[in-house]
Amino acid sequence: MPTTINPLRYPGAKRQLVPYISKLLTNNNLAGSTFIEPYAGSAVVGLELLQKGLIKKLVLVEKDVLIYCFWKCVFYHTEDLCKKIEDTLINVDTWIAMKPLRDIINPNDWDILELGFAGLFFNRTNFSGILRANPIGGIKQASKYKIDCRFNKPILISLIKRLSHLRDKVEINWDDAISFMNKAKKDFIREQCFVYFDPPYFGKGEKLYRHFYLSSDHRVLANFVRQNKHFDWLISYDDDPYICGLYSGIGAKYCPFYLDYTVSSGKRSKGKELLISNLPLPPVDLSMTSSQY
Numbered sequence: 001m002p003t004t005i006n007p008l009r010y011p012g013a014k015r016q017l018v019p020y021i022s023k024l025l026t027n028n029n030l031a032g033s034t035f036i037e038p039y040a041g042s043a044v045v046g047l048e049l050l051q052k053g054l055i056k057k058l059v060l061v062e063k064d065v066l067i068y069c070f071w072k073c074v075f076y077h078t079e080d081l082c083k084k085i086e087d088t089l090i091n092v093d094t095w096i097a098m099k100p101l102r103d104i105i106n107p108n109d110w111d112i113l114e115l116g117f118a119g120l121f122f123n124r125t126n127f128s129g130i131l132r133a134n135p136i137g138g139i140k141q142a143s144k145y146k147i148d149c150r151f152n153k154p155i156l157i158s159l160i161k162r163l164s165h166l167r168d169k170v171e172i173n174w175d176d177a178i179s180f181m182n183k184a185k186k187d188f189i190r191e192q193c194f195v196y197f198d199p200p201y202f203g204k205g206e207k208l209y210r211h212f213y214l215s216s217d218h219r220v221l222a223n224f225v226r227q228n229k230h231f232d233w234l235i236s237y238d239d240d241p242y243i244c245g246l247y248s249g250i251g252a253k254y255c256p257f258y259l260d261y262t263v264s265s266g267k268r269s270k271g272k273e274l275l276i277s278n279l280p281l282p283p284v285d286l287s288m289t290s291s292q293y
């Protein structure tokens with residue numbers, strides 16, 4: 001199966017790291033392991049590794065109801081989701097009618113298809129894919145970019161159908177990352193696992209995600225990694241002295257890299273980020289990577 005581009009245009013997506021993480025797994029005899037992403041977002045890394053056949057299984061955890069339901073629909077309600085994409089008018093009236101779905105905090109309180117479609121809809125019609133932002137072009141649609149300019153229905157349907165074939169190898173959980181890890185860690189001792197943590201950014205998480213971390217939450221993640229030594233892990237972060245301080249003294253390896261991303265102004269920018277791991281980290285070469293469509 002050819003490598004698929006992701007249907008979500010996710011803020012902070014780490015597609016550019018896929019070749020690097022592939023190499024990290026192969027260099028450390030971790031190919032064929034279960035790959036866990038406790039902060040799934042677009043899950044672009046895990047999904048591409050799965051498509052390449054580099055991992056056996058992908059376990060996703062996401063706290064945002066709309067993103068969790070979107071992934072559930074991709075794998076378990078594929079045809080219904082695709083039909084809804086085909087049938088829905090992508091305009092400001094639809095955006096306003098769907099806005100209350102952003103207030104649902106429990107996926108069991110609503111129809112999963114409505115919520116899953118809303119995840120895709122707001123991701124692809126809002127500024128920079130930010131779920132709680134306003135629509136591209138604004139409510140008045142006065143800009144030359146209109147609300148539907150990132151919503152190519154045939155491409156989205158084809159990406160979703162392609163990904164849906166992976167359903168037997170993907171597990172999706174609506175949970176808090178650390179609560180999930182605490183519940184599931186006994187299973188990690190039995191099977192070969194690799195955990196890729198990509199938590200909300202330390203600096204701008206609040207602007208990008210509906211769930212974000214306070215300093216104390218970042219500390220909880222560092223303590224979890226410090227106390228649980230029976231699996232290999234990689235963390236990506238924005239480079240900040242507070243974060244480096246959290247991981248000092250546990251023998252972690254650090255490696256800086258510069259991620260190309262689109263800021264809310266629509267301009268391309270490079271952000272200094274950091275990889276942290278218990279494994280040896282070679283320098284990051286992002287020259288082999290491709291950009292989002």
Ligand SMILES: C[S@@+](CC[C@H](N)C(=O)[O-])C[C@H]1O[C@@H](n2cnc3c(N)ncnc32)[C@H](O)[C@@H]1O
Pocket residue numbers: 010011012013014015038039040041042043044045061062063064067175176177178198199200201209210211212213
């Ligand atoms: C940096 S983004 C992950 C991006 C992802 N790696 C990608 O390539 O698209 C962080 C994600 O963590 C989610 N998140 C925030 N708090 C969380 C929590 N406590 N537990 C699980 N997920 C959480 C956010 O909704 C967001 O999707």
